[in-house]
Amino acid sequence: MHTDTERCVRAVRSKDARFDGWFFTAVLTTGIYCRPSCPVVPPKPANMVFHPSAAACQQAGFRACKRCRPDTSPGSPxxxxxxxxxxxxxxxxxxxxxxxxxxxxxxxxxxxxxxxxxxxxxxxxxxxxxxxxxxxxxxxxxxxxxxTxxxxxxxxxxxxxxxxxxxxxxxxxxxxxxxxxxxxxxxxxxSHATPGALSLRLPFRAPLNPDNLFGHLAATAVPGVEEWRDGAYRRTLRLPYGHGIVALTPRPDHIACRLTLGDPRDLTVAISRCRRLLDLDADPVAVDGQLRADPVLAPLVDKAPGRRVPRTVDEAEFAVRAVLGQQVSTAAARTHAARLVTAHGTPLDDPEGGLTHLFPSPEALAAVDPETLALPRTRRTTFTTLVTRLAGGELHLGADSDWPGTRVRLLALPGFGPWTADVVAMRALGDPDAFLPTDLGIRRAARELGLPSTPAALTARAAGWRPWRAYAVQYLWATDSHPINFLPAQATKEP
The missing domain is CATH 1.10.10.60 (Homeodomain-like)
Incomplete structure (x- = not known):
């Protein structure tokens, strides 16, 4: 976008925060660079130069603005x-x-x-x-x-x-x-925080609807690894240099983030994974604009715009949990995962709450005796194959995963059908176009809205939602009264 000078100038003059992170404005007369929404009086267009990243501004010799702090902009969507x-x-x-x-x-x-x-x-x-x-x-x-x-x-x-x-x-x-x-x-x-404990704000592009985002994370939380406490979603983190605990609280204009880290070198990774978990770098204006073009989805988007896709801080963990959740209720899936955590997770102390373990690593799960798993035999085979491939490096799930190729590799595993592969693609790999036409909740919502309810027909109907079908899934799920669609304070009246 930074090459479209006229559009960039309009965004800077209107101080449009929607474009923060899309491009940066370098001011030739002052030698500083800003985000588009900088509150200072915009310079003359002749004095503006636009760059696609903060790093490019820095390489060109510009310094970060002290007012708008462009280094803290949301990441580019x-x-x-x-x-x-x-x-x-x-x-x-x-x-x-x-x-x-x-x-x-x-x-x-x-x-x-x-x-x-x-x-x-x-x-x-x-x-x-x-x-x-x-x-x-x-x-x-x-x-x-x-x-600190x-x-x-x-x-x-x-x-x-x-x-x-x-x-x-x-x-x-x-x-x-x-x-x-x-x-x-x-x-x-x-600067009151003790070493290892940090409080910061995670910015996002408005609007952001926290209901399904935090509702999903809280409703599916694995005891010991995740919890909803005092209006915050809390969970343990396995990080490159150690472990951590994060508490994430939705606010009107940011996400309050409190991190407790065993090693401060993990700060960058922890922030990146929390932003990814909450899909904070999404562009809701682009997503909702595309989905509103469908007259069936438009009322859902207008009612509660800015829905995000709840993702994960650990792709391998999510894949394991997706297998445990096959063809069972949310409560049953949590129970299966909690048993694994208690038996094979890494213990840790949480002075502030009820978190007790890191989720077991693929290596730890690969050593589990399948006969000890309270799962149907076919699902044991799926579980053991998955964790063995993950532990051995034959299957890689990460931020760098190639979405189509990884989906093909997942479908080749025994017990991995389209639903499991697509939910992993949507929530673990971050594919914004992943779609779940076989999901029971999606098919029920489709029938209620007058959309085709068979997978093939619904997939054909959803072609106009691309490349944002994963977000359409969130709006369709929101037609149900399942707890995943509500903040816990709304659903359970907890403080």
């Missing part, structure tokens, strides 16, 4: 609804792969040469993988500086910098302030 090389690379960079494995590690995961990846990222984003990762490190460093009392040297290495000098130079270059000045300027109540 492009990386969530595309499955090409650039989108997969961006999802991996957000997950911290470049910091942990370098550009060669990124290339190895994607199956391309480093030169190909650098060329494509530079062409589309104006910056290569190292510059993109550097911009992300700068944002992580700022969060740690402003929300960690010494600056610890923050430098936690944010992924190779040295304190590089950390200091990068912070000064990006924010035009020293690390100490950033901490001094932070609100007084923002």
């Amino acid at each position: 492009e990386w969530n609804h595309r499955a090409d090389l650039v989108a997969r690379a961006m999802r991996l960079i957000a997950d911290g792969v470049v910091d942990r494995e370098g550009v060669p590690g990124l290339a190895a995961r994607l199956g391309y040469s480093t030169r190909q990846i650098e060329r494509q990222l530079l062409a589309e984003l104006g910056a290569g993988p190292l510059a993109l990762a550097r911009a992300q490190r700068a944002q992580t460093a700022r969060l740690l500086i402003e929300t 009392r960690l010494p600056m040297a610890e923050i430098a290495f936690a944010a992924g910098f190779a040295s304190v000098r590089t950390f200091n130079d990068t912070v000064r270059e990006v924010f035009a302030l020293s690390p100490s000045d950033l901490r001094t300027r932070a609100p007084r109540d923002a």
Whole structure:
């Protein structure tokens, strides 16, 4: 979009927050870059230059605006609804792969040469993988500086910098302030947290309807791993350097996020996975606009716009839970998962609530004796095949997964039909066009709305909803009174 100068100028002049993260405005006269919704008086069009990423602005020598903080914009929705090389690379960079494995590690995961990846990222984003990762490190460093009392040297290495000098130079270059000045300027109540506990805001593009998003997560929560407590969805996290606990609370203009981390180096990954879990980088205006074009869906969208697709923080975990949930109720699926967690999960302490374990890893589940599983024999075979393939690396589920190819590999597993493969594609892989025409709730909603109820006919009818059929699923599910469609406070009157 950054190449459409006229459209970008209109967005900046109207301070349109819908475009935050789509592009960045660099101001030639001041040397700073802003998000489109920056509250300052817009500069003259002749003084504006538009870039596709914060990293590109930084590489061009511009500093981040201190008013609008463009480094905290929602991520571009492009990386969530595309499955090409650039989108997969961006999802991996957000997950911290470049910091942990370098550009060669990124290339190895994607199956391309480093030169190909650098060329494509530079062409589309104006910056290569190292510059993109550097911009992300700068944002992580700022969060740690402003929300913790960690010494600056610890923050430098936690944010992924190779040295304190590089950390200091990068912070000064990006924010035009020293690390100490950033901490001094932070609100007084923002630096009370103890090391490892962070409170921050996760931005999103409005509108956001929290009902089905948090309702689904709370209604399907596995005891010990997830819970709804005091208006927040809480869960444990398995992270590259340790474990964590997150509490996510819906607010009118942001998601309040409280993270407790065993190792602060996991902050970037934890934030990325929480944003992915809640689908916070989606563009609801584009999604709802497309779905409103269908006269059957239009009233559903108008009634409660901004529905997101509830996703996951761990793709392998979700695939296992999808198998446990085959042809059983939500309560039964939670019971099966809770038994696995108690028997094979990693214990942890949660001083603030009732979380007790990390969900078992594929390696731990692959060692489980199938005869101890309270499942039908055919589902045991499905379960053991899945976890064995995941543990052995024969099946990979992650942010970099190729959606069509992974779906084909899932369907080749015994016991994996279209429903299981598509629900994994929708909620674990993040495919925005995944569709569930065989789902009982979808077929029931289709009949009530006068849509075709047979899978083939409904799939044909849904062609006009592409590429947003996963969001259409959320609107169709919302016609039911199932608890997944309501915030727990609404459904159970809990505080």
